[in-house]
Amino acid sequence: MTAPPEFLTKLLDRYNESGSQSRPNVTLTFAQSLDAKIAGKGGKQLILSGKESMIMTHWMRTMHDGILVGIGTALNDDPQLNTRLLPPREPNPSLNGHNNPYHLPRPIILDMALRLSPQCKLLKNYSDGRGRRPWVVCAEPTADDDKVDWLARRKALEGAGARTVVLAPGPYADGLIPISDVLESLHALGIRSLMVEGGAQVIRSFFQGAKFVNTVIVTVAPTFVGEDGVSYNASLAEMASLLRCAASGISVFCPHTALDCTWGGINDWLAEGVLGTNDVGFVSPLEGEKFSRNGESEGALGRMVTFRTPIPMDVLEKRIKEHLKLPQIQVGYSAVEPSKPVKTVAICAGSGGSVFKGKTADVYFTGEMQHHEVLAAVAADTHVILCGHTNTERGYLPTLATKLDSQLRTAAFSETFDVVISETDKHPLQFV
């Protein structure tokens, strides 16, 4: 193969279209075992990717402006972050500024305390003309006592060829540089696309701010590392049902938020229940309507139901109970006007607190919200209806089953199949 695989170009070409944002497009990529470990005991580097997957990773490296790892990875693995697995070809130093045959992403290390070794391979490759100058993202220590050592390490790293990107001194929450600050600084320095390769702590930070990540590419090796391995997230116990499915040869596809957002998805099903059969009103996107490349609307975060004539809260409550088949729901009434009639209902399946932020509606209807989000809403004259996270999703399953059945039949599957709704899967909490 002499060019990147087509699926990568299709995925990553869309970065060229994004306009005037203040952060680079981010591809988060790593390799893990079936039990979500990315390294062995004590951080032992593991070969989890097969040859083809490693080559794919090296192609990906040619398709980004920058490649970021945490200092934990830089110290543990001493990575090169280059493209040495790609087919040989002539270097083009006048175009690339180095003797590597392919475009190399700028190596970027998150290293608040400047622990990177001046002898590391990234700096050695740069001084040998085989790599690009690494950038070390750091922050000045807050304590005067630490500054002398920090400045000495900075001098040593810069002497070895590194460029230090110094962010405002902390203190930072959890002692980590905020990812938003990192991304904004890199964007200001011309990085428009960033590949993030790990390790565990960095993956966790990028996943926590899901809005930072545009693409996730994970290689899953068909192996178990065990509890001693380095994990970025879920423990074996949390993944028990997933692993049982894998062991029985069952593939799992988990649509999650996409199924909430898509037209005809869970939020539209909730909106149907809110509108009822007698009232006149309309449903609109609550936020972030998304369009396909050819301009078709694909869905949006949440929905807003607007009634032509306002209805009383007790009518809405009854309607929601019937639609979700629930004997009880939780209601918080507006602290300003507790009996305020309802003209608009903002809807979000699951956990709606963050989606509702800044949205004006007479009612917020979702599965769960944080205590302080509820307090803020009722104080701001909004009624709140909470039905439990999974209760706002589970009732959609018969609708989904019908859709799947008809889609699979239209696709003219040669195999016979049944679409079955689980009878054992249920809400994990009960009223006692």
Ligand SMILES: NC(=O)C1=CN([C@@H]2O[C@H](COP(=O)(O)OP(=O)(O)OC[C@H]3O[C@@H](n4cnc5c(N)ncnc54)[C@H](OP(=O)(O)O)[C@@H]3O)[C@@H](O)[C@H]2O)C=CC1
């Ligand atoms: N299988 C795979 O694909 C990969 C596996 N790995 C494995 O991962 C392991 C290393 O992971 P880990 O030890 O967690 O180290 P990381 O590489 O994730 O680096 C974490 C360090 O980066 C610095 N940092 C600064 N800001 C942040 C931030 N916002 N979020 C996260 N980190 C920040 C911190 O150090 P400081 O405060 O000093 O700045 C932090 O301790 C190794 O065993 C390696 O082999 C690594 C990459 C890929």
Ligand SMILES: Nc1nc(O)c(N)c(N[C@@H]2O[C@H](COP(=O)(O)O)[C@@H](O)[C@H]2O)n1
């Ligand atoms: N994709 C992938 N598969 C594995 O099995 C891995 N162990 C890693 N590790 C990452 O690659 C870095 C090493 O890069 P170089 O080979 O030195 O170029 C390592 O530091 C991890 O980031 N990746």
